[in-house]
Amino acid sequence: MLGALAKKLFGSSNDRRVKGYGPRVAAINALEKEVSALSDEALQARTVEFRQQIANGTKLDDLLVPAFATVREAAKRVLGQRPYDVQLIGGMVLHEGAIAEMKTGEGKTLVGTLPTYLNALAGKGVHVVTVNDYLARRDAEWMARLYNFLGLSVGIIVHGIDDEERQRAYASDITYGTNNEFGFDYLRDNMKYEVAQMSQRGHHFAIVDEVDSILIDEARTPLIISGPLDDKSDLYVTIDKVLPGLVAGDFEVDEKQRTVSLTETGNDHIEELLREAGLLKEGDLYDAQNVTLVHHVNQALRAHSLFTRDKDYIVRGDEVVIIDEFTGRMMPGRRYSEGLHQALEAKEHVTVQPENATLASITFQNYFRLYSKLAGMTGTASTEADEFFEIYKLEVVEIPTNLPVARKDEDDEVYRTFEEKVRGVIREIKEAQKLGQPMLVGTTSIERSELVAEMLQKDGFQQIDFTAPNALEPIYAAARQGKPSNYFAVLNARFHEQEAYIVAQAGAPGVITIATNMAGRGTDIQLGGNAEMRIKHDLGDMPEGEERTRREAEIRAEVVDFKQRVIKAGGLYIVGTERHESRRIDNQLRGRAGRQGDPGRSKFFLSLQDDLMRIFGSDRMDGMLTKLGLKEDEAIVHPWINKAVEKAQGKVEARNFDVRKNILKYDDVMNSQRKVVFEQRRDFMRQASVRETIDDMRQGVAEDLVARHIPEEAYPEQWDTAALKEGVMQFLNLDLPIEEWAKEEGIADAELRERIRKLADEDYAARIERNTDEVMTYVEKQVLLQTLDTLWREHLVTLDHLRQVIGWRGYAQRDPLQEYKQEAFELYDSLTDRLREQVTGNLMRIEVRFEQPEEAAPPQDTLPAPFGDYGSGGMQFAAIEEDVAVLDRNPDDPSSWGKVGRNEPCPCGSGKKFKHCHGQYI
Template identity: 55%
Template sequence: MLGLGYIGRKLFGTPNDRKVKRTRPLVAQINALEPEFEKLSDEGIIAKTRELQKRAQSGEDLDALLPEAFANCREAARRALGLRAFDVQLVGGIFLHQGNISEMKTGEGKTLVATFPAYLNALAGKGVHVVTVNDYLAKRDAEWMGKVYAQLGLTTGVVYPFQGDAEKRAAYAADITYATNNELGFDYLRDNMKASVAEMYQRDHFYAIVDEVDSILIDEARTPLIISGPSQDRSELYMTLDAYIPLLEPEHYTLDEKFRRVTYTEEGNEFLEVKLQESGLLPEGQSLYDPESTTIVHHVTQALAAHKLFHKDQNYVVANDEVILIDEFTGRMMKGRRLSDGLHQAIEAKERVTIQPENVTLASVTFQNYFRLYNKLGGMTGTAVTEAEEFGDIYGLGVVEVPTNRPVARVDEHDRVYRTAKEKYAAVIEAIKFAQTKGQPTLVGTTSIEKSEMLSEMLKAEGIAHNVLNARQHEKEAMIVAEAGRLGAVTIATNMAGRGTDIQLGGNVEMQVLAELAANPEANPDEVRARLEAEHATEKEKVIEAGGLFVLATERHESRRIDNQLRGRSGRQGDPGRSLFFLSLEDDLMRIFGSDRLEGVLSKLGMKEGEAIIHPWVNKSLERAQAKVEGRNFDMRKQLLKFDDVMNDQRKAIFSQRREIMETDEIGEIARDMRLQVIDDVIDDFAPPKSYADQWDVEGMRDAFLEQLNMELPIAKWAEEEGVDQEVLAERVTEAVDAYMEEKAQAFGGDTMRLIEKQVLLQTIDAKWREHLVTLEHLRSVVGFRGYAQRDPLSEYKTEAFQLFETMLDSLRFEVTKRLGQIRPMTEEEQAAALAQQGVTAAEAPADAAPSEEAAAAAEAAPVATAAAGFDETNPATWGDPARNDPCPCGSGEKFKHCHGRLA
């Protein structure tokens, strides 16, 4: 009997079908406009853009402009690239503009789809960001789709690491900017460490289109972006602790692979105590359970995690004397990314490479909170439906499946489950051999570099020619992927997410043309293309006869999306294809998540060696296991976000305060408000409310004002006067300090004083925020233990984080007031000494030479410090080569590592 749900779907369609149906009138409007736009000249297309920009910036709703904008963009793409967008691509673009995720199968042309909503939203003049997963795709898409935007009269920019300041600023100022998620997040953090608005890169966070949205907003969301600076070197500690780990016995620790946790047992702690006391790292009589042992316990735990949870060629590779992390979702090397809390150093000690110093956090943000800054967000991927709940909960994004242009003709076979890995790999080799005899191209998916290289060795032993695509072959990836659809080709891939290059049956003609012209620059491009296109057509026919691309997966990933991404490489644009997963009970997913029952079933069936179980129930059982893992990962990310939301509210408050300080000319008012608050706090401390004058701590108050304001005030005299209460006292102190600061402003000059106040405020905010981040990290690491006392760790964290923030703000006010109280202009003698230090006499100095802002702000007790000769703030080449603890060449008087060395 058919269920009511099935009957309802047949009669009314699914909710997804109804969403797609609602776009049909818009698509019909765009199609109706096509003949009119085809008649426009190239100048006419640009003129249309200018007209639409004027209307958008005059307040006309972008939804009303959509049909004309999409029709103009389609015509521009046809002229610039020879590509006319299909109706389903317009549908995908409409959903992106509406702030949804368009799930479109591989090969459906997502890169072109993004141009439609990007163009429409760029008309508002606030900038559009198109986000990709790697620098190669950002540059490629910006160059490729930039031709369409140029045809439309818009500018395109691309942001990439280690880019020059001027070029990066121009890229962000463009109408449409292509960038990776990492670079956008880091630039946001860098912007909020700048000293002036003019130095900032990013404009409004108006609209972003995220390509491979599941990879960026879900897979990478577990790891926050952190800008850090080096702290002390503790290489010897890591090496000493690392030597103890191989001595541990299995009873010394417990390993939970399911939750990726490793902890010491009581026996392990006793063993370590003896070893640590022998080495002198743990004082005699001190236990690992004592509060004083917190730091050493943290480091020995990280050393254990480095050995038991992180594996070479799976989680990281070792190259050029450094440990480089591998992105578990894309299989790419993540140069420059490091694990925090000493874990990366522990792995470096394990691998005997140079140990880099630990870092302290200067600024951090999660991808969830960065992308929630945007007024509107859209996303594209081939696999998002399985994570629709998370996209809705965290980002408020709907997920819509966009129909394919042609029906999918791929055959997805049931998984084959073998008892052992040895049997599985033997069957894999046989399946590859059989496909190759037919000339069918085979894409073999593995879950780690180690397994891809092991399989590669097995294929070599069998004499089967093949390519390997993993983190080690990152540079060649586009060519390897482009050749994967050729007759009889065998390609082993660690992961296929976000590769950005289609596997076309018979090979990719564009890549072949580029390769041949690179090898033979004298060749005629037209002749080369004609010959290769003819050869490709013949080869494609043979590949189609052989059954299209065969996707052979050697393991199930813990996420269904990653499996679907691999499977989706076959059967693009209606091509034939086939997918098949080979599994064994020794696979990580099967071993960790319920292989016991399956093993029982296989034993009862009396299976012989080399036989596989093939049944739809097995697939369903595995998908349930994967769904459980995905649910657990979602809960982890949700918990991370709840904690980060607390910090995010504080981050927004601090960053907006910084921005206000940078933008305002009334900086003196902000400094004065802080000063008044400090005066009130000091009076409250030493002359509590409702107390009498003879109860006041007059001496304590005088000393406090001397320290905070750098002023000797007659507090005792005032306190003896009739009718002087706390309010009168506050007024007199305020009058005195206002007059004192006014004298300073006149001595420096109004503009210089404003500049000094601005710099002091920004530098103090940055220093206090850095300290606060470290405190919050420590709080986060210990607050979990409150659960044992039946207290909610999140509520505890919120309460204490708020109190810490209040304390930080109080400390900030006191620090700013104190520093501004201490600054003074340099005397003539000090200026002469400063000039002499630079080798310039007073007579040679320019008549209008004013003391540098930093020199003018030097404290009275501090030694005179001036910028080095030829020092240029914007050109690190002029800074010389100071050691980290040397004075900064800018003349601030601070150590280089705390000043310009921090930003270098």
């Protein structure tokens, strides 16, 4: 009570923070008259002045007021848009490295230009992160006009561009791209073999658009670069055929935890079925030799019990494509790991693609924490404020709207069954249609959106084909006559291509739009429709001239008229057909109405059969409502129900946060090792020669061998000279008379160690002389980097397996996380030992021979299978015949290169493609 009173008297902490930006907003406004009087050339020259000031030691914070004033004036001249005062506040919040929560339609894209310009002046690069390629291209092309006017360069990172284009994009002052591409480029860079081949130049400042979608929703799945393993498609198909033999009671499904497990009778039954199929040949299912079989059975069970077609994934052609549960978009190229995707492919009878092994991985949390300064903007972040602060140290600041929100949010209507709820939605649609009010109907899956569409069609409504020219003309014609139309549009992953146009016209009179999700669509719903997009769609390639000018004027006038009609009808009506697990997703849907002070209305229709209600709280409610006399097609409406639903959503959000936080704790262990390995790798690449490191490794191996086989202060007769001789041969390729040395009177372990080291150094020096210093310098770096990569990949797989089983330690009253940290540290120590041994073993055997290849040689950064594993275990490579590895190409001798592919890296080592270097046409 006292808190509420204090808030009323003094305002919330958010109100006080927003108020604190007032003086700087006033200072920017005070400069407007002076800056607007400048010529274009003088305005553009301010960028050069600012950069000079930064070079002289001026801090960015001290340039905020004049820089923001410059961007505001440039936006007026180039884009025809003047940022409002609240947009200036949003820009300041972003510059401070926080999250600006701004309602839909408040112009977040324009807000982002203010801190982007200011921080780009430092010359270290600014990354603007969006949720998909369409928005990256659109925003970059739209705002590049502004940045280019002010003398800054803009690059775009999207799927499908080559390394050269990526390097140019990252070298720009401002780089737009998707979260996936930025993360994958970081991993790719740390798999390169030359610094010149790397794309990113650091992580200075990033602004993340739809920050909640990217840093929370998509952060559940790590980014993984993988390579193919052995093809086991037959095994997946056979197990999929076996699975239907299971009956009720053979397995238990927990929808809350998203898990499925075999019961005791189920274990016996599946063993019997697997034996009949010839898959279980000896022992029972849980014997050591059948562990892989257990894994595949569990993944097949998950695919059949927990994953639903057209909700979690769709089948497109001959592939299974994942559906993003938060945006309803397809995610082509993304695959579930650990064989789950293959199990889904077998379930849907499409081609089963080979499994992949992890080559490199990182979570979005750990990627975005690389940035020195991180900021974000979205319409809905406050419900996840605790997670943003705990994981990313990002504060959420709610920015007031430019005009007061006029949308009316009504209480939820709760029905007993799903069918009753949909009938209630259709009744609501018909009522709105009579008024000519546009409606946005939100669903949580493709399956549900198509079910609503099907029921609408049964009621006489027709679906709009947006691929047809003038697709909305029947609706416009009805609106002109003041009659209700009976058309609707569907927006989901199946109609991704028409997304922007469908969203843009969702505010036209009488338009009904069914959408799976409205997060990150990047296009505002304008009342009356979007004139620009309608002109582009309806007039298409109509040539410039009198007729086109006339038609454009007609469309613009009609959109203005339509807007007034929609306002009179009550604005955009948002109908939610189900509550999402996250309040934030519901708020994103609601926020589509009431932009820039427009009127609007929102209501959610629920049923006790909805997932949220069914799993989290409707066990006894159905019986209670029946006893209270709730009849068919009747709904209950009460604020208490809203509170109960929000409470259930809060529980789910808290549980999901705990899951993500727990996963992150484990990934942080791997991340600390990843940082060390990647930094060490970059250090090796930057060095002209790694000879010093190689020498240290060789001497370290000699010392380890002696220490391992000659105990400290032990007598010579206690020395294991046979094992030492074998180890020296294995790792140093030296056949030494160690047994004879051990018989010498007065010899000590230190002297023995020194002899081995000296002979190893002499042998290696002779090897350098034979093969030339220049060639061995190149070979040393390649061997070191490739061996490190191989061992790191094995290490990732081992850690992944450890993580899957470490939870069982809890039954022994031990903390699984602490156990994981300890074992991961020991595995890392083992990795460094094996790196020393394998690199030394490889280089003490290698001989280089130059010869003209008969066929095209492999790319320069892949040496042809020269490096065996001379350590204790690990991945085996092709053995080296007669201790010789062949390097086909001499970087300094083009005659040794043979046929080089046009797109291969140039063998000279420049880092450029061959076609742009020595293969360039003259």
